[in-house]
Amino acid sequence: MRNRVNKWLVAGLFISLIMIIIGYFLWAIDVPVDVLAGLTSEEVxxxxxxxxxxxxxxxxxxxxxxxxxxxxxxxxxxxxxxxxFTDR
Structure with a gap:
């Protein structure tokens, strides 16, 4: 039983990493830094x-x-x- 829960937790780690990567690519923009150099943070x-x-x-x-x-x-x-700690 403990092994199965650990497998689910490790799978949850990988799924959350995939969510972070997909979320970043949806959220971020691909604009060269030179374009953003003269803009304020509000404009960016x-x-x-x-x-x-x-x-x-x-x-x-x-x-x-x-x-x-x-x-x-x-x-x-x-x-x-x-x-x-429980094995001791």
Whole structure:
């Protein structure tokens, strides 16, 4: 049973990493840095919202991936620590 849960937690880590990567590519824009050099941060933010593939979905996936990765990693570390301390 413990092995099965650990497999699900490791699978959750990989799924959350994929969510982070997909979210980043939906959220970010591919514009050379030279174009953005003379703009203020507000103008860059506005340009990013206009030119991104899907800004809101990318932002959601990126943040959901970070939260899922953090939670899954904490759960996996706690399970491993409990395994170490209960074996003694």
């Amino acid at each position: 933010n506005q340009m990013q919202q206009e030119l991104a593939l899907n800004y809101s979905a990318g932002f959601f996936l990126l943040n959901l991936g970070f939260v899922t990765f953090t939670g899954t990693l904490i759960a996996l570390v706690i399970r491993k620590l409990l395994d170490i």
